[in-house]
Amino acid sequence: MQPTLVWDLPTRLFHWTLVLSFVGAWLTTGSDRWLAVHVFLGYLMLGLIGFRVLWGVLGTHYARFTSFWYGPLTALAYMRRVFNRTAERHVGHNPTGSLAIYILLLLILVAGVSGIFTLGGEEQQGAFTGVMSLLQSRTFKKFHEISANLMLLVVTGHLAGVIVESFVHNENLARSMVTGTKLTEPGAPTVIPRRGIAALMLVLILGSGGWWFYYAIDTKLDQARGENEGPHVKFIGTPLADNPQWRSECGSCHLPYHPNLLPSRSWKALLAGQAQHFGSDLALDAATSAALLEYAKTNSADKLVTEASYKITRSLKPADTPLRITETPYWVKKHRNITPAQWQSDAVKSKANCAACHLDADEGTFLDAAMRIPAIAATPKASQ
Secondary structure: OEEEEOOOHHHHHHHHHHHHHHHHHHHOOOOOOOHHHHHHHHHHHHHHHHHHHHHHHHOOHHHOHHHOOOOHHHHHHHHHHHHOOOOOOOOOOOHHHHHHHHHHHHHHHHHHHHHHHHHHHHOOOOOOOOOOOHHHHHHHHHHHHHHHHHHHHHHHHHHHHHHHHHHHHOOOHHHHHHHOEEEEOOOOOOOOOOHHHHHHHHHHHHHHHHHHHHHHOOHHHHHHOOOOOOOOOOOOOOOOOOOHHHHHHHHOOOOOOOHHHOOHHHHHHHHHOHHHEOOEOOOOOHHHHHHHHHHHHHOOHHHOOOHHHHHHHHHOOOOOOOOOHHHOHHHHHHOOOOOHHHHOOOOOOOOOOHHHOEOOOOOOOOOHHHEOOOHHHHOHHHHO
């Protein structure tokens, strides 16, 4: 037996970059603050899959698909032989490991594409912004979550297989993917390191990361607020329908809350009771009242034009007619951890001050990427 280079540098770089990307993407799942990192890692994994498909055709001997093209039945039969400790040793990918690779490639593709559609529909970000409705993007989000969970399951099985295979054949498979070498019999195919391809891959990975985070981190907004929470994608959502009359009448006393934050029945009730509008008389004439109601009904939460409107509507019962946004179950749930002292702090002052945390409150979109929690809201002692 002699040491032989089996895994070229591009294959090893692909493998470990994919490992780190998967771990990072999993750890940043569901985090608004780390959405920029999660999205970048998703794009990176898609790029890595594209490379692996190309390298599976043009790469070195053991990296080519033709060297580990086994069917499912062959993979299952090999697994049985492994547990019986009668399995033959493979210099490259064994049949069971090859099946895991193909499944992972497919799952990453599904997770990546569905993630892009989810980002476009739910977060109003990325290449597919405005391509589909919020409801349609919810379906893609389910595909995204299911494929990610299946990926975790396959990765766990793959790790278990590496440990068992290493024990059965008395070799460290993980180390061989670091060094690239394995002990083989004389005459076994050896590969060229392909350092130039690996260097180009590394430049592209680091370059795309540098470009992405230079573009994604909204440093000016954080600096203006004296904060440094971490990377955020810039909030560039689809502009909502605006109405100067609505801004003039509602904005004269408070933030002109966009109609998408309450259902049409709530706006109808509010305008019908304008003489007793939370202790004030709006004194709107009939024409103005009718125009405002038409704008409110056309752009209400029932239309599901934003993620906030979708979740607010879903949290309400058909008979519920909240007169305050802060009365909706979704709003209450999202703000349940904020203490009275934090609400009364100089940074927030009241529940009506949406702009204290939501940089797009005036636009009414309330995107996750536009949310910045003031330091006072994260440190209760500072408000005492």
